[in-house]
Amino acid sequence: xxxxxxxxxxxxxxGDARVGKSTISRLLLELYCELNLKCLxxxxxxxxxxxxxxxxxxxxxxxxxxxGADRLLIDLERCFDIDVVITDLPGQILNRFKEFTRETLLxxxxxxxxxxxxxxxxxxxxxxxxxxxxALIDFCQNQADYLVVKNHYFREDFPYYYNSxxxxxxxxxxxxxxxxxxxxxxxxxxxxASGLPYSEVIxxxxxxxxxxxxxxxxxxxxxxxxxxxxxxxxxxxxRDTIISNFSTGDF
Numbered sequence: 001x002x003x004x005x006x007x008x009x010x011x012x013x014x015g016d017a018r019v020g021k022s023t024i025s026r027l028l029l030e031l032y033c034e035l036n037l038k039c040l041x042x043x044x045x046x047x048x049x050x051x052x053x054x055x056x057x058x059x060x061x062x063x064x065x066x067x068g069a070d071r072l073l074i075d076l077e078r079c080f081d082i083d084v085v086i087t088d089l090p091g092q093i094l095n096r097f098k099e100f101t102r103e104t105l106l107x108x109x110x111x112x113x114x115x116x117x118x119x120x121x122x123x124x125x126x127x128x129x130x131x132x133x134x135a136l137i138d139f140c141q142n143q144a145d146y147l148v149v150k151n152h153y154f155r156e157d158f159p160y161y162y163n164s165x166x167x168x169x170x171x172x173x174x175x176x177x178x179x180x181x182x183x184x185x186x187x188x189x190x191x192x193a194s195g196l197p198y199s200e201v202i203x204x205x206x207x208x209x210x211x212x213x214x215x216x217x218x219x220x221x222x223x224x225x226x227x228x229x230x231x232x233x234x235x236x237x238x239r240d241t242i243i244s245n246f247s248t249g250d251f
Contacts (some may be wrong), residue, residue, distance in 0.1 A: 007116040009236035010076075010085045014136055016129045017091030020122040020151040020180060022049035025088040027180075027222055028120075029053045030198055031237060037083040040075060045090040052197050062087055064096050069104035076113045084236030085115070094132060098139055107143045117144040118234045122180070123161055124154040134166040137173070145234040146175035152182040176234065178225040181218050187211045 011028065013021035025041070026049075032039040033056050041050050042062035050059050060075075062068050076085065089097065100106065110117060119136060123129035133148065148170055150158055161167050170177065183191075190211055191201050198219060202212045226232045 006233075007111075008082070008084060008114050009234065010087070010110055010115045010117045011235060012087045012117055012119055013089050013121075014094070014097075014119045014132070015091060015121045015123065016126065016132050019091065019124050019129060020149070020153060021091065021120070022088050024120060024122055024149055024180065025050060025086055026053065026198060027219060028086060028235065029057060030219065031223060031226075032084060032086075033057065033197075033199070035237065037236065038079075038081055040079060040082055040085045042072070042085070042087040044088070044093075050088055052195055056197060064093070064100040066103065069100065069106070069109075073104075073109055073113065076110065076115060092132075094135055094139075101139075107140075118147060118236075119144050120147050120149065120235075122149040122151045123158060124151055125158055125160070127160040130160045130164040130166055133161075134164065134169075137166060137169055142173055146170060146173065147231050147234060148175060148177045150177065150179045152179055153188070156182075176229050176231045178222075178229050178231055180225075181221050183214055183218050184211075187214050191215055 011025075013025055015021055029039065029041060029050065033053075039057045041053065041057050041059045043050050043059065044062050044064060048059065048061070053059060060071075062072055072087075076082070107117065117140075119140070121133050121136065123133065137146065148161075150161075169175075187210075190208070191198060194201055194204075194207075196204070198215055201207060202216045202219075204212070226235065226237065
């Protein structure tokens with residue numbers, strides 16, 4: 001029997017504002033570059049939070065209108081050698097995204113080009129996060145895969161999520177949960193202020209050694225979670241590579 005070819009992945013960040021969507025998008029870009037995967041990246045909104053990676057991957061703006069949809073689909077069709085696409089959307093735009101999806105028949109359109117959508121949905125301890133995820137699943141159902149990232153930067157307990165119906169739904173539809181560890185606030189802000197990819201921050205011998213070590217361990221722990229949970233498969237990551245290109249010798 002001929003083995004069924006796995007679809008390529010279109011990763012779309014979703015969720016409430018200020019929960020770590022762009023941070024996790026950048027962490028994924030690090031992994032795609034580490035594995036030498038060919039990637040396209042898009043941002044939406046007034047700020048390009050993926051700008052630090054523009055020298056590593058093509059980064060363009062995706063507007064949630066017919067013109068933006070046409071550009072995305074043309075790019076997906078033309079760039080046939082692309083392995084994965086990631087789109088970093090801002091928070092609280094679910095209604096706009098719903099309209100965009102209906103007008104463009106997004107799920108069917110990307111499917112014809114060999115892609116399947118994965119929603120990457122970070123959450124904090126706030127109730128709005130669980131409500132947003134519920135609304136997303138109600139709308140998209142099983143037309144996509146779901147990765148919930150519990151962001152420990154804010155807190156390590158998620159009562160609204162665990163006490164909600166949506167946490168049971170995630171399990172029922174085969175969604176995956178992982179955790180993103182916390183960083184010292186000063187370390188995170190220093191990395192953000194540098195305007196550099198995280199890999200360049202940790203390999204910069206002139207930067208603070210403790211902060212570089214923290215960022216390295218933070219990245220490694222997140223990568224470990226993705227592979228151990230099975231999330232790597234729905235993120236377009238190679239299953240057989242988990243060893244980092246960086247070692248303690250880089251410090």
